[in-house]
Amino acid sequence: MEELPFKLGIHPINWVGEDVKEHGADTTFEQIVDEIQKLGLTGTEMGRKYPTDINELKKELSERGISLVSQWKSVLFSDPAYREEELEAYRKHVLFLKEMGSTVISTAEVGGSLHFDPRRTPNEKEVLRLDEAGWQSLAEGLNRAGAIAAEHGLKLTYHHHGGTVIESPEEIDRLMELTDPSLVYLLFDTGHTYYGGGDPLTVLRKHYNRIAYIHLKDIRQAVLDEARAEQVDFVTCIRKGVFTVPGDGCLDFAPIFKELLDREYTGWAMLEGEQDPATHNAYEYAKNALNYIHSLLIKESR
Numbered sequence: 053m054e055e056l057p058f059k060l061g062i063h064p065i066n067w068v069g070e071d072v073k074e075h076g077a078d079t080t081f082e083q084i085v086d087e088i089q090k091l092g093l094t095g096t097e098m099g100r101k102y103p104t105d106i107n108e109l110k111k112e113l114s115e116r117g118i119s120l121v122s123q124w125k126s127v128l129f130s131d132p133a134y135r136e137e138e139l140e141a142y143r144k145h146v147l148f149l150k151e152m153g154s155t156v157i158s159t160a161e162v163g164g165s166l167h168f169d170p171r172r173t174p175n176e177k178e179v180l181r182l183d184e185a186g187w188q189s190l191a192e193g194l195n196r197a198g199a200i201a202a203e204h205g206l207k208l209t210y211h212h213h214g215g216t217v218i219e220s221p222e223e224i225d226r227l228m229e230l231t232d233p234s235l236v237y238l239l240f241d242t243g244h245t246y247y248g249g250g251d252p253l254t255v256l257r258k259h260y261n262r263i264a265y266i267h268l269k270d271i272r273q274a275v276l277d278e279a280r281a282e283q284v285d286f287v288t289c290i291r292k293g294v295f296t297v298p299g300d301g302c303l304d305f306a307p308i309f310k311e312l313l314d315r316e317y318t319g320w321a322m323l324e325g326e327q328d329p330a331t332h333n334a335y336e337y338a339k340n341a342l343n344y345i346h347s348l349l350i351k352e353s354r
Contacts, residue, residue: 056349057316061095061121062088062323063267066297066334068101069326070124071167072290076329081112087335089116091342095320097158098123106151120152121320122209122265128170129193130163130186130217142197150204156265156320157201158239160211160218161190167215167287177285182217190217191230198235209239209265214247215286221250228262238262242303243269243295243324247276253307260311266321268341270301290326297325297337299344309348 067084069075081101088096096118103109113120125145128134142159149157162168164180172180182190198208210227212218218227224245228238240263242252256263275294284292298305312321323341325332 056313058266058312058318059095059121059320060093060323060345061097061320062091062093062338063097063326064099064101065097066323066325066327066338067329068099069290069328070100071287071326072328075290075327076334079329079334084334085112085116085118087338088118091335091338093118093323095119095121095322097121097322106148110152120149120154121322122154122156122158123149124158124160124211126162126168127159127193127197128161128163129197130161130182130190131171132189135189135193138193139196139200143200146201146204146206149206154206156207156209156237156239158211158265159194159197159208160213160216161194162216163190164217165215166285179215179217179219186217187226187230191227194227194236195232198232198237202235207237207264208235209237211239211241211267212244212248213241214244214289219244219248221245221248221255223248224250224255224259228259233262236262237264239265239267241267241269241324242298242305242308243267243271243301243326246271246303247289247294252303253311256308256311260315263317264319266312266317266319267324268298268305268321269324269326270296270298270303270305272296272300273302291328293327293332295324295326296332297323297341299341300325300337305345306348306351309345310352313352 201208245252279289
């Protein structure tokens with residue numbers, strides 16, 4: 053692999069689904085980290101198969117030369133009734149990641165989400181978009197959480213995400229406008245940008261100065277088109293196989309990598325596939341993605 057100015061890692065969601073629990077249900081933690089080591093990658097995020105004991109997790113990762121880059125944290129800041137409780141939970145999350153040597157926190161608002169909001173009922177069909185009070189409450193909560201993260205040397209990176217209230221490029225724009233740039237950063241996700249109706253390169257360029265973390269995910273256009281025609285929800289899209297690793301879908305990563313190289317991005321970028329490993333072997337797909345990225349870097353160096 054050509055030398056990169058930024059750090060390339062991989063998310064365990066390639067092996068074990070987070071939103072679709074049956075994906076990789078029998079996969080072990082040891083298989084995931086052994087294959088990450090075999091791929092030559094040195095960064096991972098927390099996954100649901102990972103040990104939660106800090107000493108055990110540190111030992112297992114350090115033995116394989118892998119660091120814990122981040123862990124997803126759902127928040128419910130859009131509802132003021134939950135905010136103080138949520139901020140206390142966020143502080144505990146920060147302290148865990150600080151102890152693990154992480155520097156960024158993947159953070160997403162779940163209020164209004166059909167799948168992730170604990171207040172929703174099973175018979176509901178749509179994401180409930182934020183009203184003005186919800187936007188203001190979310191921004192205040194994120195600024196306060198960002199200050200907690202900063203206090204401990206970490207950055208809150210907001211993960212715009214399919215099936216949530218911050219999904220479209222316009223919603224990303226609004227969130228960036230309402231939050232403090234010194235406290236709230238952006239987790240730029242190529243696949244979720246496209247899923248939400250945006251052009252990844254445009255969003256990357258527009259918000260580059262706020263980006264502190266990246267997820268590299270591809271999209272299967274035919275699956276997305278079919279899902280849109282059937283008007284299915286986000287988790288059903290995952291079950292259908294809408295996401296894959298870079299180089300296997302419709303996104304052109306060449307200009308994205310060129311932009312990152314030209315701007316000398318130095319943070320972490322994580323490979324993500326989020327598909328059923330029973331039909332899309334996580335290790336093989338990751339290896340193919342690395343070969344694809346390698347080919348882009350060779351072209352760029354010419």
